[in-house]
Amino acid sequence: xxxxxxxxxxxxxxxxxxxxxxxxxxxxxxxxxxxxxxxxxxxxxxxxxxxxxxxxxxxxxxxxxxxxxxxxxxxxxxxxxxxxxxxxxxxxxxxxxxxxxxxxxxxxxxxxxxxxxxxxxxxxxxxxxxxxxxxxxxxxxxxxxxxxxxxxxxxxxxxxxxxxxxxxxxxxxxxxxxxxxxxxxxxxxxxxxxxxxxxxxxxxxxxxxxxxxxxxxxxxxxxxxxxxxxxxxxxxxxxxxxxxxxxxxxxxxxxxxxxxxxxxxxxxxxxxxxxxxxxxxxxxxxxxxxxxxxxxxxxxxxxxxxxxxxxxxxxxxxxxxxxxxxxxxxxxxxxxxxxxxxxxxxxxxxxxxxxxxxxxxxxxxxxxxxxxxxxxxxxxxxxxxxxxxxxxxxxxxxxxxxxxxxxxxxxxxxxxxxxxxxxxxxxxxxxxxxxxxx
Numbered sequence: 154x155x156x157x158x159x160x161x162x163x164x165x166x167x168x169x170x171x172x173x174x175x176x177x178x179x180x181x182x183x184x185x186x187x188x189x190x191x192x193x194x195x196x197x198x199x200x201x202x203x204x205x206x207x208x209x210x211x212x213x214x215x216x217x218x219x220x221x222x223x224x225x226x227x228x229x230x231x232x233x234x235x236x237x238x239x240x241x242x243x244x245x246x247x248x249x250x251x252x253x254x255x256x257x258x259x260x261x262x263x264x265x266x267x268x269x270x271x272x273x274x275x276x277x278x279x280x281x282x283x284x285x286x287x288x289x290x291x292x293x294x295x296x297x298x299x300x301x302x303x304x305x306x307x308x309x310x311x312x313x314x315x316x317x318x319x320x321x322x323x324x325x326x327x328x329x330x331x332x333x334x335x336x337x338x339x340x341x342x343x344x345x346x347x348x349x350x351x352x353x354x355x356x357x358x359x360x361x362x363x364x365x366x367x368x369x370x371x372x373x374x375x376x377x378x379x380x381x382x383x384x385x386x387x388x389x390x391x392x393x394x395x396x397x398x399x400x401x402x403x404x405x406x407x408x409x410x411x412x413x414x415x416x417x418x419x420x421x422x423x424x425x426x427x428x429x430x431x432x433x434x435x436x437x438x439x440x441x442x443x444x445x446x447x448x449x450x451x452x453x454x455x456x457x458x459x460x461x462x463x464x465x466x467x468x469x470x471x472x473x474x475x476x477x478x479x480x481x482x483x484x485x486x487x488x489x490x491x492x493x494x495x496x497x498x499x500x501x502x503x504x505x506x507x508x509x510x511x512x513x514x515x516x517x518x519x520x521x522x523x524x525x526x527x528x529x530x531x532x533x534x535x536x537x538x539x540x541x542x543x544x545x546x547x548x549x550x551x552x553x554x555x556x557x558x559x560x561x562x563x564x565x566x567x568x569x570x571x572x573x574x575x576x577x578x579x580x581x582x583x584x585x586x587x588x589x590x591x
Contacts, residue, residue, distance in 0.1 A: 189244040193479075195236060196245065199225060200478030213321055215539050216575060218478045219568070222485020230491060240486050249483040250438070252476035253543055257439040258424040259473055260540075261446020262466055264345045276342030278519025283343065283534045284350045287314035287512030294504045298497070305362050309548045309558055312358045313567055314509045317347045318538025318575070325579045326533070331586055336526050340533035343516070347534070349389075352443055355544060356385035356436045359551060363435055366553045381435075388436060392427050392444035399423075401453065408456055416457045417468045420449065437547060484542050487549055488568050489561045502566035506573045510535055529586045536578040541571040 200218045207217030225236045239245060291311030295302070322344075326337045360381035400423050407415045424445045431441030454465055462468075492498045513534040517527035545567040548559035559567070 185244070188238065189242065192239055192242050192245050193248070195225075195239065196479050196482045197475060200482045203482075204478065211579075213324075213538065213575060214478075215481055215542075216572060218481035219485045219542065219572065222482035223488045223490070223568075224485075225482070226486035226488060227490045236486075239483070245479065245483060248476060249480040249546075252473070252478070252480040253546070254424065254428045254438055254442040255469065255473045256477045256480070256539060257442040257543070258428075258446040259466070259469060260348065261443040262449055262469075264348060264443075264447055273339070273342065275520050275522055276339045277346055278521070279339055279343040279516040279530060279534070280346035280350060280519075282519045283317065283347055283513050283516030284315045284354065286515035287509060288312060288354065290314070290508035290512045291505065294508045295501075298501045298504050303553075305358075305365055305553070306558055306563070309358055309362070309544075309551075310505065310563065310567070312351075312354050313541055313544040313548065314505070314512060314537070314570075315347075315354055316351045316537055316540035316544055317344055317513070317534050318536050318540040321536040321538055321575055321578055322533045322582065325582045326586075329583065329586060334586075335522065336529050336533070336586070339520065339525070339530055343530075343534065348443065348540070351540065351544075352437075352440045353382075353385050353389070355547070356388075356431075356440050357381050359437050359547065360384070360435055362551050362553060362558055366551075369554070384434060385436060385440070388431060388434060388440070389444055392431075392441060393448055396423070396427055396445060397448040400449065404453055416454050416462060416465060420465050420469065421472075423449070439543060439547075480546065481539070481542060484546050484568070487546075487561070488565045490565070492562045492565050495562070498562045498566060501562065502569040505566050506570040509537065509570050509574055510577075526586065529582065532578060532581045532585060535581070536575045537571045538575050541567070541574070545571070 199221045203217030203219075203221030204214030205217070207220070208214050226240065228235060229237055288311040291314035292307045295307040295310040296304070322340060323332075326332050326334075326340070331337050357378070361378055364377050364381070400419070403419050403423070404416075407419050424442050427441035427445040428438035429441070431444075432438040449465065451464055451466075454462070458464065493502075514528075514531040516534050517531040520527050520530055545559065545564055548567075549557050549564050551558040
């Protein structure tokens with residue numbers, strides 16, 4: 154069967170599912186379950202279709218998943234309200250959050266604690282400047298373009314710009330056969346530190362906003378901020394030290410089991426425990442999930458692999474390939490295209506995108522070695538990708554006085570920023586990674 158026929162068949166089934174789901178009746182327990190299952194069908198099929206289309210045109214699948222969510226979320230503008238219930242489905246929202254937790258666990262698995270400890274001075278300075286610059290510029294442009302928002306809204310916008318998704322950059326560097334270049338090693342090393350710094354900033358900002366929501370006062374409580382910073386640092390230290398100790402002991406115990414799936418069960422339990430603990434103490438669960446992945450090493454599972462098992466990354470991949478795209482589709486559903494009829498929103502999206510790109514160029518000032526292409530290093534840190542979307546999604550769910558921290562207009566503007574920074578990075582890297590000094 155040709156690809157076109159398969160696409161038509163999938164579209165037909167997708168339409169039938171949407172029509173059947175939209176015609177659901179009263180919300181009893183069985184109906185809620187049915188709606189959730191059919192909603193999963195809609196989201197998963199849409200995500201895979203969008204990812205396939207974008208991969209075929211040379212773009213990351215995550216962009217396709219996001220775009221298809223935007224399309225579905227705005228069908229109502231064409232008089233087609235079929236999938237509107239997706240936006241308010243609590244079950245799908247939970248599935249999306251679980252997907253994000255697994256995604257950050259995978260990011261931690263790919264980062265490795267030894268890489269974090271081994272980064273050079275240039276990589277460390279690049280990461281620090283690449284976080285400070287976008288946060289300051291993001292706060293500034295947000296407060297300038299929309300002064301009606303409270304300071305914590307501007308702060309969250311700045312925090313969202315601090316993130317870097319190096320997956321896109323790594324793929325381009327690999328295609329260019331530049332992975333062994335000094336510039337590439339600095340970019341990849343800085344990305345590991347950037348992830349940690351970004352998650353600490355997210356933990357602090359969400360903690361401050363939670364404090365504002367609890368007290369009802371928008372005044373900055375510096376002692377509260379200091380306490381939140383201390384809590385985030387202590388948690389990460391505990392997760393990295395105690396987390397590894399506990400997991401190694403659990404693996405030693407698990408080696409006695411003959412049942413299948415033990416390594417995966419232990420790894421996922423490790424992930425969910427630290428994610429849940431982070432949530433309990435007032436931090437974002439993804440902070441715990443990232444820390445949980447960071448302390449695991451492939452060598453920890455050597456004995457299971459010797460028995461014919463697979464690496465933990467490959468065991469988790471089938472789960473993440475289903476659950477993670479749900480988050481990106483759900484993120485796209487939050488984008489309201491009608492808000493771009495307002496020139497102020499367009500200006501805000503443009504301003505945020507510009508400072509997101511310019512802010513990361515500041516990190517090239519941290520390169521202390523001579524003869525390196527500093528522009529390439531700055532470009533390599535530009536893409537926000539899935540990390541920027543995660544920050545945006547969290548901001549859309551945080552509530553203060555009954556209102557989300559990030560309005561629909563800001564969510565839409567930040568999604569535009571994520572898409573632009575993700576799309577422009579590959580061609581810019583290919584154009585400027587020529588080996589010439591800058």
